Amino acid sequence: MDLGVKPVSFTSSSASWKSADGVPDQFPAGLRVLVVDDDPTCLRILEKMLKNCLYEVTTCNRAEVALKFLRDNKNGYDIVISDVHMPDMDGFKLLEHVGLEMDLPVIMMSADDSKNVVMKGVTHGACDYLIKPVRMEALKNIWQHVVRKKKHEWKEKDFEQSGSVDEVERQHKPPEDVDYSSSANEGNWKNSKKRKDEEDEAEERDDSSTLKKPRVVWSVELHQQFVTAVNQLGIDKAVPKKILELMNVPGLTRENVASHLQKYRLYLRRLSGVSQHQNGLGSSFMGPPDAPFGPMSSLSGVDLQALAASGQLPPQSLATIQAAALGRAATKSAIPVPLIDQRNIFSFENPKLRFLDGQQQQNNNSKQVSLLHGIPTNMDSKQLATLHQSAQSFGSMNMHVHSQASQSNSLLTQMVQPPSRAQILNEINGSHALNLPSSAGQPVLSQAVPNAVLGQNGIENVRRPAFTSVSQPSTVVDFSRSQSTEFPENSFSLVSNSGISNLTSKLQDEVNSEMKASRGFVPNYDVFNDINQNRTQDWRLQDVRSTFEAQQHSNGRGSLDVSSSVLIQQQFSSNQKSGQNRIPPVRKAAFSVADGLGNTSNIGQQLSSSLVDNPSRIKAERLPDMGFQNGLFSEHFGQEDLMTAILKQQQGGMEPIENEFGFDGYHLDNLPV
Amino acid sequence: MQRQLANMKQSLFDQGYLDEQFIQLEELQDDANPNFVEEVVTLYYRDSARLIHNIEQALEKNPLDFGKLDSYMHQFKGSSSSIGAKKVKIECTQFREYCRTGNAEGCKKTFQQLKKEYATLKKKLEVYFQVARQAGPVEKACRPK
Numbered sequence: 001m002d003l004g005v006k007p008v009s010f011t012s013s014s015a016s017w018k019s020a021d022g023v024p025d026q027f028p029a030g031l032r033v034l035v036v037d038d039d040p041t042c043l044r045i046l047e048k049m050l051k052n053c054l055y056e057v058t059t060c061n062r063a064e065v066a067l068k069f070l071r072d073n074k075n076g077y078d079i080v081i082s083d084v085h086m087p088d089m090d091g092f093k094l095l096e097h098v099g100l101e102m103d104l105p106v107i108m109m110s111a112d113d114s115k116n117v118v119m120k121g122v123t124h125g126a127c128d129y130l131i132k133p134v135r136m137e138a139l140k141n142i143w144q145h146v147v148r149k150k151k152h153e154w155k156e157k158d159f160e161q162s163g164s165v166d167e168v169e170r171q172h173k174p175p176e177d178v179d180y181s182s183s184a185n186e187g188n189w190k191n192s193k194k195r196k197d198e199e200d201e202a203e204e205r206d207d208s209s210t211l212k213k214p215r216v217v218w219s220v221e222l223h224q225q226f227v228t229a230v231n232q233l234g235i236d237k238a239v240p241k242k243i244l245e246l247m248n249v250p251g252l253t254r255e256n257v258a259s260h261l262q263k264y265r266l267y268l269r270r271l272s273g274v275s276q277h278q279n280g281l282g283s284s285f286m287g288p289p290d291a292p293f294g295p296m297s298s299l300s301g302v303d304l305q306a307l308a309a310s311g312q313l314p315p316q317s318l319a320t321i322q323a324a325a326l327g328r329a330a331t332k333s334a335i336p337v338p339l340i341d342q343r344n345i346f347s348f349e350n351p352k353l354r355f356l357d358g359q360q361q362q363n364n365n366s367k368q369v370s371l372l373h374g375i376p377t378n379m380d381s382k383q384l385a386t387l388h389q390s391a392q393s394f395g396s397m398n399m400h401v402h403s404q405a406s407q408s409n410s411l412l413t414q415m416v417q418p419p420s421r422a423q424i425l426n427e428i429n430g431s432h433a434l435n436l437p438s439s440a441g442q443p444v445l446s447q448a449v450p451n452a453v454l455g456q457n458g459i460e461n462v463r464r465p466a467f468t469s470v471s472q473p474s475t476v477v478d479f480s481r482s483q484s485t486e487f488p489e490n491s492f493s494l495v496s497n498s499g500i501s502n503l504t505s506k507l508q509d510e511v512n513s514e515m516k517a518s519r520g521f522v523p524n525y526d527v528f529n530d531i532n533q534n535r536t537q538d539w540r541l542q543d544v545r546s547t548f549e550a551q552q553h554s555n556g557r558g559s560l561d562v563s564s565s566v567l568i569q570q571q572f573s574s575n576q577k578s579g580q581n582r583i584p585p586v587r588k589a590a591f592s593v594a595d596g597l598g599n600t601s602n603i604g605q606q607l608s609s610s611l612v613d614n615p616s617r618i619k620a621e622r623l624p625d626m627g628f629q630n631g632l633f634s635e636h637f638g639q640e641d642l643m644t645a646i647l648k649q650q651q652g653g654m655e656p657i658e659n660e661f662g663f664d665g666y667h668l669d670n671l672p673v
Numbered sequence: 674m675q676r677q678l679a680n681m682k683q684s685l686f687d688q689g690y691l692d693e694q695f696i697q698l699e700e701l702q703d704d705a706n707p708n709f710v711e712e713v714v715t716l717y718y719r720d721s722a723r724l725i726h727n728i729e730q731a732l733e734k735n736p737l738d739f740g741k742l743d744s745y746m747h748q749f750k751g752s753s754s755s756i757g758a759k760k761v762k763i764e765c766t767q768f769r770e771y772c773r774t775g776n777a778e779g780c781k782k783t784f785q786q787l788k789k790e791y792a793t794l795k796k797k798l799e800v801y802f803q804v805a806r807q808a809g810p811v812e813k814a815c816r817p818k
Contacts, residue, residue, distance in 0.1 A: 038748075039720070039748065039751055039752050039755075040716055040720050041713060041716050041717040041720055041721075041752045041755055041756060042751060042752065042755045044712070044713055044716055045698065045701070045713055045755050045756075048701045048706065048709060049697075049701060052701060052703075085744070085747060085748065085751075110751070111747060111750050111751035111754060112747065132751050132754055132755060133694045133697070133751075133754045133755040133757070134755070135694075135697055136697060136700065136701075
């Protein structure tokens with residue numbers, strides 16, 4: 001290498017890739033690693049090992065500190081290695097945070113090599129899992145994850161873009177190394193990639209096109225702006241171009257937004273409850289940091305409202321809340337359900353998301369902050385989980401609709417963790433403003449659902465969206481069940497509906513905008529009320545079902561497989577025999593919901609994915625817990641009603657579900673079924 | 674001196690006090706960090722003393738909180754395995770197994786055994802490092818046969 005010619009010098013510490021100038025052997029030397037482990041012995045050993053690999057190492061023994069480092073120096077690290085068990089924050093939470101905010105590859109490590117923990121790592125999006133004691137050999141190759149992620153990301157961006165930009169950029173591929181070195185600070189990987197280009201790696205060409213483009217770091221503020229813009233436009237109407245315009249951030253390109261939007265959607269989808277194994281969607285979807293949601297639940301209804309009012313909970317606050325919530329949730333087991341739920345939800349979500357989006361591995365949607373959150377991702381073992389998921393999906397949907405923060409809270413609260421199914425059920429039900437069958441008589445309900453409550457009361461009062469969050473979960477659940485794999489979209493619709501309903505109570509306005517799916521939503525406030533009172537789930541389900549079926553046809557999207565969902569409901573109802581015949585009102589809601597669903601492609605997508613997952617889960621889990629089902633049903637209906645109501649409001653009528661999205665390549669069909 | 678050192682090390686391995694991980698540590702030792710292994714082991718003993726204390730306190734409670742005990746032991750095991758403390762690690766695994774089955778007596782007994790191994794290893798390593806320092810800087814550690 002001719003140092004004289006190339007500006008990048010090996011001694012420069014700012015250039016992470018000393019080899020950027022084209023010396024292949026340099027890379028991976030200089031790889032900037034951040035190691036987090038509360039065990040000082042391990043930390044010291046790792047540090048030494050990494051230094052021996054010629055990496056640049058930064059160590060910290062606390063996750064909070066690690067996050068601070070990462071946030072303060074967004075482009076300062078290439079990869080993060082974290083222990084799983086840490087006192088201040090669960091390693092998986094940190095994993096999510098990093099994925100969402102910084103989108104860096106994260107390697108987990110632990111002395112624990114049990115399959116489920118490793119699986120958890122996978123589902124949370126870790127790019128590798130090391131068993132302690134860690135050996136040198138294992139660390140020598142970690143650079144592959146950095147490269148892989150970059151490539152993947154790049155390709156993702158490529159995909160999102162119409163491709164023209166890339167091509168143009170490609171042409172601009174700077175021939176000299178100098179360019180690369182100068183852009184070293186942008187994305188070190190780019191340099192390394194550039195190097196590869198020089199080495200005639202065809203695929204690297206893509207990288208070169210981005211050489212000149214600095215990697216955008218989605219800071220909390222930026223993400224917040226993004227979320228605001230998306231919410232303003234409405235999730236289904238949020239097109240990268242418009243988002244870009246709304247955000248009005250200099251230097252931000254449409255591709256950046258598009259790629260971020262993709263991740264955000266994945267995140268939402270994940271939140272909406274994914275039954276991972278079923279769909280095998282599990283991709284390295286990084287669940288959006290549960291944190292945002294977690295804290296949400298802890299927020300009281302009032303807080304949520306305030307949040308909702310504000311439009312969006314600033315990521316920071318959310319993060320804070322989350323951290324708090326999470327911490328709380330983590331520590332409490334008996335706690336107020338809402339908190340726990342949140343926690344669980346988060347953990348659930350992650351896995352779910354993963355499944356949902358196999359392809360989108362890197363979606364750490366930072367946006368998730370506002371997204372639905374609370375969708376438990378690990379339902380697999382429990383029925384409740386399923387419920388949660390569904391509930392969460394709704395919740396997430398709701399959240400999305402409203403200002404994520406508020407929603408998540410409500411949802412979260414609602415989404416109770418599996419700890420006690422019945423409990424959860426109740427909670428969910430309760431939260432949904434339906435004083436649903438609380439087999440468990442969850443007290444949580446009251447708190448969990450600020451939204452729910454609103455929803456309930458709101459139904460009547462709410463202008464439109466009276467989404468009874470309560471019903472949502474059940475609805476979701478129901479749907480999911482029936483549809484284990486088909487019509488994921490439908491599930492979403494339902495979910496979203498329910499979610500929306502929750503939100504609506506709170507954020508009616510927001511809901512309107514969000515719920516683009518306004519299709520003849522028939523707010524069945526009455527229904528909700530009824531539901532609240534008793535379990536009319538069975539009926540509702542049936543109604544919903546029929547409604548959905550009808551919807552389906554009308555739903556151009558076709559994603560709403562209402563019928564399937566309805567069917568499921570029916571099943572439930574039959575199982576349940578609650579004897580409530582409140583279905584009729586639900587029916588309408590179902591329709592609206594369906595419509596709404598169609599419109600909210602985004603949501604739908606997300607829902608569907610989550611629903612899809614849920615169904616599988618639900619099926620598996622559906623069990624014997626009839627009471628549970630009842631709860632579900634009622635919730636189901638509640639949600640549907642809400643959804644329809646909301647939808648209706650949004651559209652004031654049936655509108656064909658057209659693809660307003662205009663997303664690049666986004667559409668419900670994306671959902672793997 | 675060096676031979677004595679090598680013999681000591683060999684014996685520690687043969688007796689099962691140390692395992693492969695210790696070799697990894699030695700391989701990390703270089704001119705820039707000539708006492709790396711000793712530093713790490715010292716760090717380990719200092720930090721793990723705290724853990725041992727916590728576990729002891731937890732073992733005095735009644736009834737035992739197996740979850741917490743397991744969690745402490747998990748940490749302890751992780752630390753111990755990173756320096757290659759083989760026998761200690763084995764006791765940790767046994768302890769965790771008793772936690773899993775809720776066997777309080779088993780836990781207590783195993784813990785006593787663990788402390789013994791822990792103390793024995795500490796002494797042996799202290800001697801080892803003393804000799805190592807006297808023997809002066811050596812090239813890369815050779816793997817014991």
